[in-house]
Amino acid sequence: MSATSLQLSAGMRDALQLWLQGLHALDGASEHTITAYGHDVGQFLGFLAGHHGGSAGLRQLADVTQSDMRAWMAWERAAGLGSRSLARKLSSIKSFARWLADREAFDISAILATRAPRFSRKLPRPLSTDAARDVLEIAALQTREDWTGLRDTAVLTLLYGCGLRVSEALGLWGRDAPLREALRIHGKGGKERVVPVLPVAQQAVAAYLAACPHPNAPDAPLFRGTRGGALSRRHIAKVMEQARMQLGLPATATPHALRHSFATHLLGAGGDLRAIQELLGHASLQSTQVYTAVDAGRLMEIYHASHPRAHG
Incomplete structure (x- = not known):
């Protein structure tokens, strides 16, 4: 079990696992994608646990504020994460938050309102x-x-x-x-x-x-x-x-x-x-x-x- 998973409540771990299983079964996501999503969301939830103290539970996601989201983004930036990777992580987090909010019926507007950083999309360069x-x-x-x-x-x-x-x-x-x-x-x-x-x-x-x-x-x-x-x-x-x-x-x-x-x-x-x-x-x-x-x-x-x- 990873250090991140130890910071999550049993209910949150079960919810995360259920969401990932749904992505694999219903959306046909690859194992690589599933692993990346789990890592992204797990790190975010681990950050929340450390930011507020204690473990990240289901209701804690409902209490996330825009200030929490800004702090998370600053924390990721300080760790050297680039704009493209940060945008990908935010997309994973929003996807999980929407799924959980539908199940638990709580408001996640602060998470959904968070805007991804802008980055220049690199066009692929074909050979002649x-x-x-x-x-x-x-x-x-x-x-x-x-x-x-x-x-x-x-x-x-x-x-x-x-x-x-x-x-x-x-x-x-x-x-x-x-x-x-x-x-x-x-x-x-x-x-x-x-x-x-x-x-x-x-x-x-x-x-x-x-x-x-x-x-x-x-x-x-x-x-x-x-x-x-x-x-x-x-x-x-x-x-x-x-x-x-x-x-x-x-x-x-x-x-x-x-x-x-x-x-x-x-x-x-x-x-x-x-x-x-x-x-x-x-x-x-x-x-x-x-x-x-x-x-x-x-x-x-x-x-x-x-x-x-x-x-x-």
């Missing part, structure tokens, strides 16, 4: 078409064994050619091979989407499997490490790190940047924003707009070309 192609080519030349080079190229090709997240590419199983013309992907929050697979991606995976010394088994990871276990995210990050150093690319050239590039290049070629949203598995179109890093002029062109009312 040539740079993305160079990354795929050089990845095959960075390893001592041919099959590991083919493997790394295959993973990166899925990121750039299909817009997969690293976790989604590494989450494929042996039974997914040989890749068909479309992949059924289970993304964030358990959301399912169907992603077309380009012939170049099919060929890259087939070349890797043909050279891989570990037999492909239906219930084994598709992408294997040197010893046969599942390939790690850290390895793919290292592959990109080496590629960008050799090619002179900026630090923003990460594995995830290939996914950004997939979306941006599709949009630049005339792709429909809604269709790209579905391919990426984004819950909102706003996320896709930010993700593709397109300028406002280009978005307006798409809007006028596709929106029915733009022609009325």
